[in-house]
Amino acid sequence: MKKFLFFIFFPLLVFTSCNDSVSDDNVLPTVNAEKTIFMYLPWTGDNNNLYNNFLQNIKDIEQAIVDENGIGNKNLMIFISKDATHGSLMKVNYSNGACTHDTLRTYENTETSSLNLALNSSHWITYILNQVKSYAPADTFSMIVGCHGMGWIKASDYNSATTASSKRMIMAHRNFDGPPTRWFGGERIMTDISTLATGIAASNVKKLQYILFDDCYLSNIETAYDLKSVTRYLIACPTEIMAYGMPYAKLWKYLADDNPDYKAICNEFYNFYNSYTYNGSDYNCGTIGVTDCAQVDSMATIMKEINTKYTFDTTLTDSLQIMDGYDPSIFFDFDDYVHHLCTDATLLSRFDQQLTNVVPFKANTTSYYSALPWRPGKHPIKTFSGTTISDPSTSNYASTGKKTTAWYTATH
Secondary structure, three states: OOOEEEOOOOOOOOOOOOOEEEOOOOOOOOOOEEEEEEEEEOOOOOOOOOHHHHHHHHHHHHHHHHHOOOOOOEEEEEEEEEEOOEEEEEEEEEEOOEEEEEEEEEEEOOOOOOOOOOOOOHHHHHHHHHHHHHHOOEEEEEEEEEOEEOOOOOHHHHHHHOOHHHHHHHHHHHHOOOOOEOOOOOOOOEEEHHHHHHHHHHOOOOOEEEEEEEOOOOOEHHHHHHHOOOEEEEEEOOOOOEOOOOOHHHHHHHHOOOOOOHHHHHHHHHHHHOOOEEOOEEOOOOEEEEEEHHHHHHHHHHHHHHHHHOOOOHHHHHHOOEOOOOOOOOOEEHHHHHHHHOOOHHHHHHHHHHHHHHOOEEEEOOEEEEOOOOOOEEEEOOOOOOOEEOOOOOOOOOOOHHHHOHHHHHHO
8 A cells, every 4th residue: 555745855944942063973872762753854845845834843842842841861853854855864952941953964865975865765764764763772763754645645646647737726726815734745756655664664663653644634544554564653634734733832742751642642732723723714623543553454354344245335425524625535534434334233333343442542623624726625524533544535546546555455
């Protein structure tokens, strides 16, 4: 199963609250910290760029660190890019009531450089994670990915299905009066989620405590299935998320904890977005789900049994809870879809119980929001399971590609 994120890289700026210094590459820690959180912030494209939002995200985390009087026996590592071929790896330190940045490495990735790794390759993911572990060894590793996302959709399928007219619609929609979201990014470097999974598995980190996707549409069962071997938990949004991103000032203390309080993460996310405003108007829209990836294999077994007995009645598509702004839609509420698909009470009971195991924590406002040109604005949420599925989609982005995913193969 493949999905993609837009991994593209932007310049490293000096933040007003911190200082930058270059560290000696030969000085590496010899003792493990309790935990290393790796924040991966790639370039998000020439249009709809999120770089200023990334700066705000980092600023919010640093303020939370100051408020907590330090980071404790933890490491915060950040990769952020200068352009499509350059990036910097830095470590955030705390001393005397302030944060400082140590720039540990800078990278130039061109055909003539010694590194010569494609930035959307599994080898690059493996390389940068190994760099993080070398500079910040720890007993536990977690990863935050900030970028644009389009769920499980393969980069190749996206590119082949995006017509010139669609691109014109997208670009024209930049004048939409509502808040921007993280729904669409740069086109030069796209990384399939399966590539991310392969890269993590091959690294010295092996498996993460959690991956937090600060991106649109990445809380879906297909993504969780691809990542089940490389992370225990997946924290993500089933719909679009505002360009502001996760409210790290409120979430940081839970994310940095040895044993994160995932319920509190969902609650703080809800509290922030339930009162979110943009240009003086209320846009109280936000959705989040925490998936226990150790539970998705059991869910796949149940879904295979359901799919063996039932075929979805396509006349019911308009009755489903849609969770996106596409037309035709790509992402549907997982629970609502299965309850429209299956009529066997015993099977549904097993499904419902397993779904509570798969998504133990979630939160949603009464509406979700889309900045997409097809169906912009607020949309009501009547059913919410914290994750989505694309099995009933007829979109050009999904109708063929979904059958090549690992989830679809395991459940049909």
